[in-house]
Amino acid sequence: MTAAAPVNPFVDLVLDAVELKTPLRVTGRAHWVDAGRPVEATRIASVAAHAGVVDYVPGDLTITVRGGTTLNEIHRITAAEGQQFPLDPAGPGDGTIGATIATGSFGPLAHSFGQARDLVLGVEFVTGDGKLVRGGGRVVKNVAGFDLVRLVTGSWGTIGIVTEATLRLYSVPAASVTLAMTVPDQAVLLAQRVGSILNGPLTPLRTELVSGGVASMLGLPRRHALLVELAGNSASVAAQKDSLARLAGVTEIPSGVWDRLRSIEADVAARGLPIVLRISCLPSRVPQLWTSLAGIESGFDGALVHSTPALGIIRCILPGNASLASMSGFAAGMPDVTIIYERLPAAMWRDLSPGVVSDRLSRGIMKAFDPHRILNPGILGPAS
Amino acid sequence: MTSNALSDRLESIVGERFVLRRESDLLVYNSDGLPGYRRMPRLAVFPGSREETIDVVRALAEDGTAFVPRGAGTGLSGGALADDVVLLGLHRLKRVISIDQENLRATVEPGVVNLRLNRTVAPFSLLYAPDPSSEAACTIGGNVAENAGGPHCLKYGVTLNHVISINAILPDGEIVTLGNPAGETPGFDLRGAFIGSEGCFGVALDVTVRLTRKPVAIRTMLADFMSVDDAAHVTSRIVASGIVPAALEFMDGPTIQVVESSVYAAGYPADAAAVLLIELDGIPEGVDADRDTVREICMSGGARTVTVARNDTERARLWQGRKKAFGAMGRMAPHLVVQDAVIPRTRLAEVLQRITAIGEENRLTVCNVFHAGDGNLHPNIPYNADDRDEAERVHRAMGQIMRACVEVGGSISGEHGVGLDKLGYIELIFSPESLGAMCSLREVFDPLRRANPGKVVPIHACQEWRAAPGAR
Numbered sequence: 001m002t003a004a005a006p007v008n009p010f011v012d013l014v015l016d017a018v019e020l021k022t023p024l025r026v027t028g029r030a031h032w033v034d035a036g037r038p039v040e041a042t043r044i045a046s047v048a049a050h051a052g053v054v055d056y057v058p059g060d061l062t063i064t065v066r067g068g069t070t071l072n073e074i075h076r077i078t079a080a081e082g083q084q085f086p087l088d089p090a091g092p093g094d095g096t097i098g099a100t101i102a103t104g105s106f107g108p109l110a111h112s113f114g115q116a117r118d119l120v121l122g123v124e125f126v127t128g129d130g131k132l133v134r135g136g137g138r139v140v141k142n143v144a145g146f147d148l149v150r151l152v153t154g155s156w157g158t159i160g161i162v163t164e165a166t167l168r169l170y171s172v173p174a175a176s177v178t179l180a181m182t183v184p185d186q187a188v189l190l191a192q193r194v195g196s197i198l199n200g201p202l203t204p205l206r207t208e209l210v211s212g213g214v215a216s217m218l219g220l221p222r223r224h225a226l227l228v229e230l231a232g233n234s235a236s237v238a239a240q241k242d243s244l245a246r247l248a249g250v251t252e253i254p255s256g257v258w259d260r261l262r263s264i265e266a267d268v269a270a271r272g273l274p275i276v277l278r279i280s281c282l283p284s285r286v287p288q289l290w291t292s293l294a295g296i297e298s299g300f301d302g303a304l305v306h307s308t309p310a311l312g313i314i315r316c317i318l319p320g321n322a323s324l325a326s327m328s329g330f331a332a333g334m335p336d337v338t339i340i341y342e343r344l345p346a347a348m349w350r351d352l353s354p355g356v357v358s359d360r361l362s363r364g365i366m367k368a369f370d371p372h373r374i375l376n377p378g379i380l381g382p383a384s
Numbered sequence: 385m386t387s388n389a390l391s392d393r394l395e396s397i398v399g400e401r402f403v404l405r406r407e408s409d410l411l412v413y414n415s416d417g418l419p420g421y422r423r424m425p426r427l428a429v430f431p432g433s434r435e436e437t438i439d440v441v442r443a444l445a446e447d448g449t450a451f452v453p454r455g456a457g458t459g460l461s462g463g464a465l466a467d468d469v470v471l472l473g474l475h476r477l478k479r480v481i482s483i484d485q486e487n488l489r490a491t492v493e494p495g496v497v498n499l500r501l502n503r504t505v506a507p508f509s510l511l512y513a514p515d516p517s518s519e520a521a522c523t524i525g526g527n528v529a530e531n532a533g534g535p536h537c538l539k540y541g542v543t544l545n546h547v548i549s550i551n552a553i554l555p556d557g558e559i560v561t562l563g564n565p566a567g568e569t570p571g572f573d574l575r576g577a578f579i580g581s582e583g584c585f586g587v588a589l590d591v592t593v594r595l596t597r598k599p600v601a602i603r604t605m606l607a608d609f610m611s612v613d614d615a616a617h618v619t620s621r622i623v624a625s626g627i628v629p630a631a632l633e634f635m636d637g638p639t640i641q642v643v644e645s646s647v648y649a650a651g652y653p654a655d656a657a658a659v660l661l662i663e664l665d666g667i668p669e670g671v672d673a674d675r676d677t678v679r680e681i682c683m684s685g686g687a688r689t690v691t692v693a694r695n696d697t698e699r700a701r702l703w704q705g706r707k708k709a710f711g712a713m714g715r716m717a718p719h720l721v722v723q724d725a726v727i728p729r730t731r732l733a734e735v736l737q738r739i740t741a742i743g744e745e746n747r748l749t750v751c752n753v754f755h756a757g758d759g760n761l762h763p764n765i766p767y768n769a770d771d772r773d774e775a776e777r778v779h780r781a782m783g784q785i786m787r788a789c790v791e792v793g794g795s796i797s798g799e800h801g802v803g804l805d806k807l808g809y810i811e812l813i814f815s816p817e818s819l820g821a822m823c824s825l826r827e828v829f830d831p832l833r834r835a836n837p838g839k840v841v842p843i844h845a846c847q848e849w850r851a852a853p854g855a856r
Binding site: 057058059060061062082104114117118127131132133134135137138139140141142143144145146147148149150151153154155159170171172173174199201202203232233234235236238239240278280281282283284312313337338340353356357359360361362364365368369380 | 484486487488530531533537541542544545558560564566567568569570571572573574575576577579580581584597600620623624625626627628666667668669670672673674677726727728729730755758759760793794795796797798799800801802806810813814815817818819820821822824825826827828829840841
């Protein structure tokens with residue numbers, strides 16, 4: 001399952017852009033071009049067509065693919081060998097691995113397998129001055145040289161265009177089951193419930209709180225629910241399911257809810273682009289924040305909330321017509337958490353999240369890897 | 385500033401006792417865990433607090449003096465050697481600052497020893513997962529610098545996967561927070577860039593690490609084989625089976641024999657060609673089913689016997705032999721070269737054959753003891769460094785082994801770092817442009833290249849550096 005390596009076409013593309021002084025908007029399948037801070041670029045550099053498997057030896061549990069390969073394609077190829085790339089970020093499955101790495105995207109599975117930074121073993125990328133650079137390697141453990149893989153992951157294309165990546169794979173568990181539990185209204189009781197699932201002997205694969213609105217989109221009754229997936233060998237799954245059932249009433253639901261959860265935002269977007277943000281905090285703060293945030297479904301008409309308690313993440317999908325004043329008020333109500341805006345109307349960025357690269361190190365990195373400010377300029381905020 | 389003026393200045397910060405300047409005092413710091421390299425520091429300074437560390441780094445910055453940060457000096461790549469520059473020892477910063485049981489994290493100073501952190505959190509049924517074989521002596525700061533691994537990293541991941549945030553002082557004296565102890569950090573993963581930077585990017589002042597809940601059930605098994613090939617194939621089959629053991633360690637015949645003849649004897653069958661030490665953890669019902677599957681894979685793959693530790697004492701004994709294997713090799717010869725490379729796991733059997741052949745060609749005994757589940761090899765060669773002919777054969781064999789690993793798509797280091805030892809090999813796996821990019825990243829953190837000069841990336845790989853100050 002290998003293909004001849006083509007000449008990397010992005011080196012010339014970048015060198016041209018430098019010469020013509022035309023900044024590039026780096027994209028995959030362009031699902032997120034309307035998200036993120038406004039980019040001052042006139043040309044598109046899409047990795048979408050630069051796709052395909054470079055190397056896959058199932059016994060090594062690693063795969064090397066070109067940057068434009070979609071998550072769906074990686075899923076299809078690895079599933080045929082009983083394996084998986086365990087990353088389940090929000091968004092359509094036809095998003096590319098290049099964009100997934102660039103945005104550092106992750107979902108509820110990160111609780112068990114880590115985020116993109118934990119699953120990417122090696123990258124090839126083209127820097128803003130047209131250099132073809134590799135970081136990491138193709139083996140599962142590697143400390144040779146300084147870590148360019150972590151540098152590129154989550155850099156939103158500003159360090160380089162990701163043209164190839166080697167990924168860590170896992171076997172698909174022999175057995176798995178997804179269960180839904182009710183969610184106590186009081187924060188104290190919710191904390192106990194979540195704690196008994198995450199801090200006990202159980203080893204859930206993923207755990208997600210969903211608001212009534214989200215539950216309804218997943219085909220579940222319209223009330224807050226706690227979704228738990230258990231996986232492993234059949235003896236382990238059966239024993240854990242019994243333990244969970246002793247904690248509270250559980251209902252077995254189709255495992256397809258996890259894929260549905262990834263696509264709820266796209267369903268909302270079909271009716272108009274939403275505002276999307278995630279709150280990041282210590283896991284111990286989730287129950288109290290959830291209890292107050294789950295109420296915003298009535299405050300913001302059509303708002304949706306879901307949370308990965310183990311990761312300290314609460315994600316809010318709000319109507320796109322929310323006013324700046326209401327958004328500012330929302331953020332001001334939570335002064336001591338980190339709010340990461342995923343999707344905002346272009347005009348709001350300056351007020352709500354002007355930039356994340358104001359420190360000396362970040363500026364130095366941008367200058368070193370993109371000296372001419374060719375790659376997605378502005379997406380992380382002003383560089384100077 | 386003259387050397388004397390600088391040491392006077394440093395003494396005024398840390399006290400006279402904690403600055404060494406006489407050659408006889410410095411002798412103990414002229415090597416690390418890899419005794420083949422000797423480099424004499426100009427002087428050594430040992431701050432006793434965060435504040436003293438900051439003052440020392442700033443004094444060195446004002447003076448424009450290069451320095452090498454050092455934890456416990458257990459590193460195996462010559463990375464903590466200071467060649468006529470200042471050695472900055474951080475082992476006195478050993479405070480466990482806080483433990484947050486609810487959020488599974490601890491904040492510690494860089495000089496905290498792994499084992500001590502584990503003993504501190506054990507009463508809460510927690511552990512810090514990365515467990516280098518030197519865990520009884522090595523420090524968290526050193527772990528961060530090297531992105532340290534260990535046997536249980538097969539299931540739990542390496543240091544990179546367990547560090548949440550770092551407060552560090554850059555070589556120029558600026559204090560920075562890398563990562564966010566209470567959540568995500570939008571922007572570049574500066575924490576990720578810092579981990580594994582081998583002391584070239586700055587000095588950690590404190591580190592917030594992720595703690596792991598102790599598994600409720602652990603099954604530790606020893607499978608012995610009369611053929612290295614069989615043990616290698618069984619390793620690949622276990623990995624491919626979908627079971628992720630907590631650890632999957634390999635020891636070959638020469639290693640077994642030296643361990644069994646030492647005080648660390650673990651009861652390994654002395655006539656075996658190889659043993660696999662396999663640990664499974666999780667909930668009791670799950671691990672028992674996995675234990676049966678693994679036993680079946682071992683037996684059908686040619687294992688002579690598979691024994692399961694019946695209690696914690698037996699388990700500790702099985703592990704002692706593995707963890708002390710490097711120490712036991714001290715019985716064979718006065719010096720030991722410890723190699724560290726990674727190969728794709730499906731290539732294990734053929735690479736081990738190649739390593740055996742290389743050993744024979746060079747008339748050397750190679751002891752293989754390594755993290756088989758990760759494909760992370762440690763071919764070790766006991767030798768006498770004073771025997772020039774033998775030392776040359778060792779050097780040649782090591783180069784041949786490295787090349788054999790790179791040829792099958794591997795890496796030159798899985799957990800020990802590049803340091804001095806692997807400088808000559810890094811160009812086997814990275815292009816000049818990639819090495820240039822690494823130099824650029826280093827320059828962002830340390831524009832004057834004063835922290836751990838001359839390590840990780842060879843100077844000649846950085847075009848723009850050749851004429852720069854500090855190039856040696």
